[in-house]
Amino acid sequence: MSVKKIGIIGTGTMGHGIAQVAACSGFEVLIKDINEERTQKAAGQIEKNWAKLIEKGKIPAEQAETAKKRLKVCAQTADFADCDLIIEAITENEQVKKDLFKELNGVVKKEALFATNTSSISITLLATASGRPAQFVGMHFFNPVPVMKLVEIIRGLSTSDETYKIAFAVAETLGKTAIAVQDKPAFAVNRLLIPMINEAFVALEEGVADAKAIDAAMQLGCNHPMGPLTLADFVGLDVALAAMEVMHRNLGDKYKPSVLLRKYVESGRLGRKTGRGVYDYSEQK
Numbered sequence: 001m002s003v004k005k006i007g008i009i010g011t012g013t014m015g016h017g018i019a020q021v022a023a024c025s026g027f028e029v030l031i032k033d034i035n036e037e038r039t040q041k042a043a044g045q046i047e048k049n050w051a052k053l054i055e056k057g058k059i060p061a062e063q064a065e066t067a068k069k070r071l072k073v074c075a076q077t078a079d080f081a082d083c084d085l086i087i088e089a090i091t092e093n094e095q096v097k098k099d100l101f102k103e104l105n106g107v108v109k110k111e112a113l114f115a116t117n118t119s120s121i122s123i124t125l126l127a128t129a130s131g132r133p134a135q136f137v138g139m140h141f142f143n144p145v146p147v148m149k150l151v152e153i154i155r156g157l158s159t160s161d162e163t164y165k166i167a168f169a170v171a172e173t174l175g176k177t178a179i180a181v182q183d184k185p186a187f188a189v190n191r192l193l194i195p196m197i198n199e200a201f202v203a204l205e206e207g208v209a210d211a212k213a214i215d216a217a218m219q220l221g222c223n224h225p226m227g228p229l230t231l232a233d234f235v236g237l238d239v240a241l242a243a244m245e246v247m248h249r250n251l252g253d254k255y256k257p258s259v260l261l262r263k264y265v266e267s268g269r270l271g272r273k274t275g276r277g278v279y280d281y282s283e284q285k
Contacts, residue, residue: 011042017145
């Protein structure tokens with residue numbers, strides 16, 4: 001099977017990043033979010049990103065113009081009927097994802113493949129709910145997608161060899177380095193990263209140091225490009241909490257979410273996307 005048309009559902013930071021890279025890589029790309037306003041906003045952001053890349057000399061104007069013609073905004077799931085691959089990048093909620101894949105299974109052509117960009121939820125679980133487990137795979141991209149080179153490829157219990165190989169081939173065409181990861185809670189990167197972020201919140205809560213000092217400790221002491229609390233704001237505190245909850249549920253109390261992290265999420269302080277998380281970004285909006 002040859003993948004030529006990719007449908008991307010969910011056009012937040014991850015979804016529109018995947019769409020941008022896919023359209024630039026020669027794929028016909030369809031995008032859709034929960035409503036037309038959000039979908040159009042994402043399309044506009046992609047065009048702005050291309051304009052910046054042209055201005056910096058990263059891509060020629062002709063490439064961006066051709067990519068723009070490959071990008072199509074859709075209003076309903078039925079528009080994805082003839083896609084070869086659907087990549088889901090919606091909210092990190094197990095039931096919402098299950099419901100989406102059940103709906104897609106009823107409208108998308110039978111030979112199409114499904115992929116999820118989940119950062120922590122079981123691929124086997126979502127694959128079973130999709131109704132086509134052999135054609136289901138995890139493709140976990142990293143933020144920001146146009147910059148980050150890694151894609152974790154995760155096969156569920158019933159993922160076919162063909163589906164697995166196609167996922168690697170698509171990632172390669174997108175200019176990414178794909179690694180094989182087992183269907184274990186939080187996969188590889190987040191299995192290591194999210195507990196570090198969680199422990200940074202525990203340290204903040206216990207008064208080990210203030211937020212800036214904790215971040216500086218990891219930047220200057222461990223040569224990390226940014227501190228764990230800054231990174232949490234960048235990723236989204238709700239996303240970090242959701243991943244930690246999956247690990248806690250499946251791996252035990254060693255991975256219990258920080259009380260402070262949960263309080264921040266409950267108060268709506270989710271990071272950069274809401275203007276405030278650990279740090280205040282309201283003046284940057």
